[in-house]
Amino acid sequence: MRPQPYRWPRGHKGAVVVSIDIDGPTAGLWASRACHEPRVADLEQRRFGPRQGIWRLLDMLSRLELEASCYIPGAIAAAHPDIVEAVMAGGHEVALHGYLHERVDELPDDQLLGVLERSAAALESAGAGGPFGYRSPSWEMTEAAFAALEEFGVRYDSSLMGYDRPYLIGGLVEVPVHWSLDDAVFYRYVVGSMWPPVSPHLVMESWSGEIEACVNHNSLVMITVHPWMSGRAGRLDALEAMLRRHRADEAIWWTTSSAVAAHHLCLPDSGPVEMLRPGEI
Numbered sequence: 566m567r568p569q570p571y572r573w574p575r576g577h578k579g580a581v582v583v584s585i586d587i588d589g590p591t592a593g594l595w596a597s598r599a600c601h602e603p604r605v606a607d608l609e610q611r612r613f614g615p616r617q618g619i620w621r622l623l624d625m626l627s628r629l630e631l632e633a634s635c636y637i638p639g640a641i642a643a644a645h646p647d648i649v650e651a652v653m654a655g656g657h658e659v660a661l662h663g664y665l666h667e668r669v670d671e672l673p674d675d676q677l678l679g680v681l682e683r684s685a686a687a688l689e690s691a692g693a694g695g696p697f698g699y700r701s702p703s704w705e706m707t708e709a710a711f712a713a714l715e716e717f718g719v720r721y722d723s724s725l726m727g728y729d730r731p732y733l734i735g736g737l738v739e740v741p742v743h744w745s746l747d748d749a750v751f752y753r754y755v756v757g758s759m760w761p762p763v764s765p766h767l768v769m770e771s772w773s774g775e776i777e778a779c780v781n782h783n784s785l786v787m788i789t790v791h792p793w794m795s796g797r798a799g800r801l802d803a804l805e806a807m808l809r810r811h812r813a814d815e816a817i818w819w820t821t822s823s824a825v826a827a828h829h830l831c832l833p834d835s836g837p838v839e840m841l842r843p844g845e846i
Contacts, residue, residue: 568836571730571783574828577818579779580730581786582740583633583808584700584723584822585622585657587648588791589615591638591666592702598665606756611793615645618796623655625805629812634723634822636662636700639687649691658821659688660698661719668703669710677713685717696720698823704742708841711735721826729784731829733838738826742787746775752794765803773807780816785825 573580590611597604626633635652637659642649652659663669664684669677685695699714701724714722714737721731721738731740744750751763772788779786795804811817829835 566837568728572832573783573818575818578816579776579782579784579786580818580820580825581776581779581788581811582820582822582825583626583631584742584787584789585619585633585635586662586700586789586791587614587619587635587637587641587652588662588666588702589638589641589645589793591640591663594640595665595667595702614791614793614796615641615648618792618794618801619648620651621796621798621801622790622792623651623657625801626657627655629805629808631808631812631819632656632658632821634658634660634698636660636723637688638662638666638702639664639684640666642687642691642693646691649688649693653693658698658823659693660700660723660822661685661688662700663702666702668705669701669707670705674707674709674713677710678717681713681717681719698723698740698826700724700742704744706841708843711737711841720823723787723822727839729779729782731785731825732836733829735838735840738829739839740787740822740825741785742789746772746787747789748791748795748800749789752797752800765800768800769803769807773810776811776817780814787822 590608593608593611635657649659661684664680667680685697696718698721699719704724706724721740723740723742725739726741726743728741731738751768754762775786
């Protein structure tokens with residue numbers, strides 16, 4: 566069936582969420598868990614995030630008077646409770662992002678619920694309160710992972726790309742993402758890569774176009790940044806300048822993933838309920 570125009574609250578024509586995946590070195594530690602010698606250079610590059618990048622991003626959000634959704638692995642919350650405290654002090658959303666940034670497609674099904682419980686406990690120990698939203702590390706998802714999310718009672722998921730507005734998968738609201746709006750696609754550099762990182766000005770031109778288009782198409786723009794990449798000085802300044810150009814547009818709802826999910830559940834007709842059907846057309 567042809568989808569109907571999406572109805573955002575208070576007459577807004579589109580929505581923008583700024584989301585921050587505060588991974589630090591967790592993804593590198595998970596990827597190298599079977600190695601005898603962790604990749605020190607890669608881990609140090611990622612540690613820039615909790616050391617400096619996140620603080621620059623939080624200061625930028627304060628200047629723009631903008632709330633963000635922050636996805637924090639449990640290991641980061643345990644090692645850096647001051648980051649969780651600062652995120653909450655800024656009025657931002659705290660949400661789940663695994664414990665050690667474990668890809669759910671690489672976890673045994675019987676461990677998924679335990680990872681959720683351990684991750685939530687770490688956030689709560691740092692002062693955050695649930696229930697939490699969830700974002701799957703590396704945006705991978707399985708049927709078993711969705712079942713664990715529903716059993717655990719998360720508020721929503723933000724890992725998939727089936728629409729460019731919120732929708733239902735089973736009993737869970739999906740607040741969609743997209744690779745074209747993720748800084749890692751453009752900035753992440755691995756030694757030996759053929760292409761250098763993209764200029765932040767080109768990235769911001771692309772993201773700016775998506776924000777302008779969301780008003781015409783009643784869509785959601787989910788910007789995803791990582792402190793160890795977008796917290797670098799030149800990239801941060803370009804991001805702030807781009808957001809500032811659009812911040813005053815009254816047609817846009819600047820909001821959080823949690824607020825988007827809550828709005829979707831309040832709609833009298835929230836659209837069809839989709840199901841995960843791997844392998845089906």
